[in-house]
Every structure is written in C-alpha cells, then in structure tokens.
Amino acid sequence: MSVLVYIENWDGKFKKISFELASYASSIAASLNVPAVALSLGKVDNSELSKLSVYGISRILNNPDERFNALDNQAIAKAVAQAAQTTGATCVVLAHNNLGKAIAPRLAVKLKAGLVSAVNGLPVSTEPFVVKKMLFTGKAFGHIEMLSAVKVLTLSSNSFGLAEKQVTASVEFFDPEMVDADFHIQIKQTNKVTGKVLLSDADIVVSGGRGMKAAENWAPLEELAALLGAGTSCSRPVSDEGWRPHSEHVGQTGKIIAPNLYFAFGISGAIQHLGGVSSSKVIVAVNKDPDAPIFEAADYGIVGDVAKVLPQFIEAVKEIKS
Ligand SMILES: Cc1cc2nc3c(=O)[nH]c(=O)nc-3n(C[C@H](O)[C@H](O)[C@H](O)COP(=O)(O)OP(=O)(O)OC[C@H]3O[C@@H](n4cnc5c(N)ncnc54)[C@H](O)[C@@H]3O)c2cc1C
Numbered sequence: 001m002s003v004l005v006y007i008e009n010w011d012g013k014f015k016k017i018s019f020e021l022a023s024y025a026s027s028i029a030a031s032l033n034v035p036a037v038a039l040s041l042g043k044v045d046n047s048e049l050s051k052l053s054v055y056g057i058s059r060i061l062n063n064p065d066e067r068f069n070a071l072d073n074q075a076i077a078k079a080v081a082q083a084a085q086t087t088g089a090t091c092v093v094l095a096h097n098n099l100g101k102a103i104a105p106r107l108a109v110k111l112k113a114g115l116v117s118a119v120n121g122l123p124v125s126t127e128p129f130v131v132k133k134m135l136f137t138g139k140a141f142g143h144i145e146m147l148s149a150v151k152v153l154t155l156s157s158n159s160f161g162l163a164e165k166q167v168t169a170s171v172e173f174f175d176p177e178m179v180d181a182d183f184h185i186q187i188k189q190t191n192k193v194t195g196k197v198l199l200s201d202a203d204i205v206v207s208g209g210r211g212m213k214a215a216e217n218w219a220p221l222e223e224l225a226a227l228l229g230a231g232t233s234c235s236r237p238v239s240d241e242g243w244r245p246h247s248e249h250v251g252q253t254g255k256i257i258a259p260n261l262y263f264a265f266g267i268s269g270a271i272q273h274l275g276g277v278s279s280s281k282v283i284v285a286v287n288k289d290p291d292a293p294i295f296e297a298a299d300y301g302i303v304g305d306v307a308k309v310l311p312q313f314i315e316a317v318k319e320i321k322s
Contacts, residue, residue, distance in 0.1 A: 028123065209264065209266045212238070
C-alpha cells in the first residue's frame with residue numbers, strides 16, 4: 001500500500017507547488033502508516049528528483065520519456081493509474097491546477113476511485129476518510145467522507161505549505177505500458193512570456209478593480225508589482241472592459257489564487273471576486289468607500305483614493321528596499 005503523488009515538472013524543474021504536494025502526500029502517508037511514493041513523468045534530472053526526499057518521499061518513480069512533456073492528460077492519466085496499481089496506492093494526490101484538474105477525473109474512473117477536488121488541508125480523519133474543502137465560493141467548509149477503497153485528491157495551492165522531513169529515497173525507473181497512440185499531442189513550438197511573474201507562481205499579487213478607472217492608470221500598479229516581485233491580476237469587469245488581459249481575471253469565473261499577500265486596489269470585494277482570492281494568507285485593500293465589502297475580508301485596509309495612495313505605497317516600498 002502507498003500514497004502516490006504525481007509531480008509535474010516545468011522544463012525539467014520542480015516548483016514550490018511540487019514540494020507542497022510532496023509534503024502533503026507524505027503527511028497523509030504517515031497517518032496511514034504507508035510509504036509516500038512520487039511519480040514524475042518526462043525529463044527531470046536525478047538531482048531535482050531527489051529533492052522530493054526532503055519532503056518525506058521515500059520512493060521516486062520516474063520515466064524520462066519526453067513525450068510526457070507535452071502534458072497530454074490522457075497519456076499522463078494512463079501512466080499515473082498504472083503507477084497507482086503497481087504501488088498499491090489507496091490515495092493519489094494531484095495539484096489542483098490545469099493539469100491536475102484534467103487528470104483527476106480520468107484517473108478516478110480508471111481506478112474506480114472517489115474524487116474530491118480542491119481539498120485544502122489534511123484529512124480530518126483517515127478512518128473514516130474525511131477530507132475538508134471550501135464550498136459556496138469560500139463561504140463555508142465542507143467535510144466529505146470518501147467511501148471508495150482508492151481516493152483521488154487534488155490539493156489547492158498554498159493551502160498546506162511545505163513540511164520538511166528528510167528521508168532516504170530510492171529513484172527508480174518506471175516503465176508504464178504505453179503505445180504511440182496514447183500520445184495525442186505533440187508540441188511544435190513554445191512562445192514564453194518573459195520578465196513577468198506567473199500568477200500561479202506568485203507569492204505576492206497586486207490586483208486592480210474598476211476603481212482604477214482606466215487602462216492607462218495601471219502603470220503605478222505594475223511598478224509596485226515589479227518592485228515587490230509580484231504578479232498582477234484584476235477583477236472581472238476590468239478584463240471585460242479590455243483594460244487588462246483575461247488571463248489576469250481572478251474570481252469565481254477566473255483564476256483561483258492563494259498568494260501569501262494579495263493587494264486589492266479599487267476592488268469592491270464582491271463575493272464572486274473573493275471566491276478567487278479569499279484563501280490568500282494576507283489581504284490588503286485600498287478603497288475610497290469605508291463600507292466596501294472588501295474590508296470585511298481584508299487583514300489591512302486603507303480608506304483612500306488609489307490615485308493618491310498608490311504613489312505613496314510605491315515610495316514607501318522603494319524606501320524600505322533601499
Ligand atoms: C456569475 C458571476 C460571476 C462573476 N465572476 C467574477 C469573477 O470571477 N471575478 C470578479 O472579480 N468578479 C466577478 N463577477 C462580478 C462581481 O459580481 C463584481 O461585479 C465585480 O467583482 C466588481 O468588480 P470591481 O470590484 O472591480 O468593481 P466595482 O464593484 O465597480 O467596485 C469598484 C470599487 O472601487 C472603489 N473605488 C472607486 N474609485 C476609487 C478610487 N479612486 N480609489 C479607491 N477606490 C475606488 C469603489 O468604492 C468600489 O468599491 C461575477 C459576477 C457574476 C454575476
């Protein structure tokens with residue numbers, strides 16, 4: 001028996017979310033008293049793979065076939081299912097990101113497993129197996145009992161954190177039965193955005209709403225983001241207006257993020273917006289309306305005009321940095 005965690009790589013490297021998943025899987029494995037096994041598919045250096053042992057993974061399975069790097073979720077689901085069967089996994093953990101969300105249901109079907117997506121903490125109990133997740137756009141927590149023999153979980157990012165627990169690990173070649181027809185996608189060319197912090201990776205996010213008034217007012221917000229090494233996001237009306245790209249829209253119908261620090265400039269704090277950001281560890285809001293609902297969700301609030309507060313903010317950050 002085991003707990004299996006699928007660890008995605010980005011150009012052969014792992015990210016913080018990879019180690020958070022490893023930490024989470026090994027903590028569940030410890031409570032079930034079984035080993036934590038990680039599966040990595042695609043080309044990843046051995047030195048990178050062995051970093052997983054810092055987070056309690058004692059067995060690391062790897063297949064360096066570069067066709068897995070195309071992130072074909074059907075092919076990956078097939079390989080993860082075989083790894084789960086080989087290792088006798090009773091619990092399989094994936095990231096709650098684009099790839100994890102695509103693999104998890106396929107995997108659940110293949111393994112005849114129950115699936116709970118976007119869990120945000122360790123199981124409340126393992127016998128019975130009860131997990132916790134947010135419901136109703138973050139307004140409530142649900143405790144869900146999983147009755148199936150095998151459980152598939154996707155973990156919300158930044159909800160568990162890193163838990164170091166160095167163990168001795170073996171790195172093993174894993175050889176799933178795959179045929180050419182399993183690989184449906186071939187990447188011909190990749191164009192990467194450079195010099196910007198990806199929203200999904202950002203520890204700090206600077207966000208603007210309709211209170212920013214116009215697209216041309218975003219320069220100070222971007223300056224602040226650059227100073228803080230932060231990602232930028234926006235409310236939905238802002239991207240609907242075309243002031244910012246849709247890729248920056250956060251909320252119920254946009255991206256769901258959980259940075260350590262979230263700045264909301266000129267955002268009212270509608271429930272649909274908070275649904276995408278309320279798991280942020282600290283929320284700082286600037287709004288000219290003292291009754292704006294964002295202040296109920298915020299840890300720190302400034303009542304004021306963004307046009308005046310933002311430049312002062314930037315100066316203060318520059319001063320601290322110098
Ligand atoms: C089904 C559905 C799904 C939705 N999904 C999303 C979603 O995913 N994400 C999302 O964001 N929204 C979503 N919405 C829209 C949501 O309901 C709100 O309308 C939206 O979040 C409001 O955006 P906002 O706060 O930028 O704008 P507003 O509500 O117009 O708020 C602007 C705020 O800026 C303040 N302000 C104005 N001028 C200044 C100034 N000079 N200085 C400081 N503060 C100022 C105002 O006091 C106000 O609080 C959804 C709506 C529906 C119905």
